[in-house]
Amino acid sequence: MAANQEDVKLLGATGSPFVCRVQIALKLKGVQYKFLEENLRNKSELLLKSNPVHKKVPVFIHNEKPIAESLVIVEYIDETWKNNPILPSDPYQRALARFWSKFIDDKVVGAAWKYIYTVDEKEREKNVEESYEALQFLENELKDKKFFGGEEIGLVDIAAVFIAFWIPIIQEVLGLKLFTSEKFPKLYKWSQEFINHPVVKQVLPPRDQLFAFYKACHESLSASK
C-alpha cells in the first residue's frame, strides 16, 4: 500500500490510554509508523510545535501535517486508509459510534480521572457512582454483540480501551469493586475479548508498569492528604 510508505509519526507516551487508541487504529489498518516517546516532564520541541494548543500527546503527524485529539486522529486514520473500516458506512450508525465515543470520554474517562486524583472520600464516591451509571449504559448498549462495532473492532471499542485495560488496574490500586463480571457481565466479557484481540494485545502497555505508576500516584496523593 503506497500510503504505508509515507511519513507517519506518532508522538506518544507509553501508558496513555489516548495514545493507545491511536496505536490500535494504526495496527488495525496495518500502517507502519514511527513511535516517538515523549518525556512529559520535558516535552520535545516537535510536540510543542505540533500541538501548541494543548501541548499533549497523542499527536499524529502524517507527511508533516500534525493532528491532535485521539478520537479526531482515529477518524482521520479511518478516512485516509480505507481498509478494515473503523467507523460504519451508514450515517446513522456513524452518528451512534460518535455519540458513544464522546460519552466514554465525558462520562467514564472524565469521572475516573477525578477519582484517581482526589483524596476527598465523598468526592471520590460521587465520581465512582457517575462511572458506575455510565458503565451501565454501555452494558445495555453492547447487547449481545461481540464488539461495540459488531463482529469487528470499531470506534467505540477503541475509545473504550480505557475501560477494558485501565479501569481494572485503577480499581485494584484504589481497592474498588466497580467494574466486575458480576456487575457488568456483558461489558466484562467484551473487555476480555478486546484486550486479547491480537491487534490490541500488541499495543497495550505492560500491566505491571501501569499498576506501579498508579500505585505510586495514589500513595503520594494519600501521603499529602
Place this chain on the structure above:
Amino acid sequence: MAANQEDVKLLGATGSPFVCRVQIALKLKGVQYKFLEENLRNKSELLLKSNPVHKKVPVFIHNEKPIAESLVIVEYIDETWKNNPILPSDPYQRALARFWSKFIDDKVVGAAWKYIYTVDEKEREKNVEESYEALQFLENELKDKKFFGGEEIGLVDIAAVFIAFWIPIIQEVLGLKLFTSEKFPKLYKWSQEFINHPVVKQVLPPRDQLFAFYKACHESLSASK
C-alpha cells in the same frame, strides 16, 4: 429533494446555542423540519425516550431514529444531505474542523458556563481568563478567512455560534469586556459577518429575550450569594 419529504424533527428549546447549531445546519441544507419546543422543567416523553442518556436537547429525529449531541447531529446532517457541504472533503481539513469544534466546546463553552453560574469572584476570573486564552487561539486560527470554513460557513463556524451571539450577551449581563473588537479584531469581524448571514439570522433567538433570561439568572445567583 426526496430527503426533504422524510420525517425530520428537532426537539429543542429556544435560547439553546446547541439547538441553534442544528438549526443552522438544517437551514444551510434547506431541509424542512418540525421544531418541537421542549419545556425543560417538564420534559416530554419523546425527549426522555429519545435521549435516555443525557435527557437534553437538541435531539434530532430522522425517520424515527434519534440522535443526540449537537456536533454529532451536524455531522449526520452533513453526511445525509450532501448539498452545501459543512465539513471539507479533504481528510486533513476535516480533522482540523473537528479539532477546533471540540476545542470550542471544551475551552470556550465549558469556561463560559462556569463563569455564568459561579458567584465566586476568583473562580469567575479564572474562567474568564481561560476563555480569553481560547479566543486568542481562535483569533489566530481564523487568519484572514471570511469564515472558519473559508468562503462558506462550516463546522467550526456553526460550533462557534456561541461565541458570536451568546458571549456578547453574557458579557453585557456580567459587565465583562472579554470579547471586543479591540481585543479580537478578526474574530469580532467574523462574528458580525456570521450573525448577519441570511441563514444564521433567521434561526438566532430574540436577543432581548436571551438578555433578560441571563440577567434574571445572574440576579438570582447574586441574591443567593
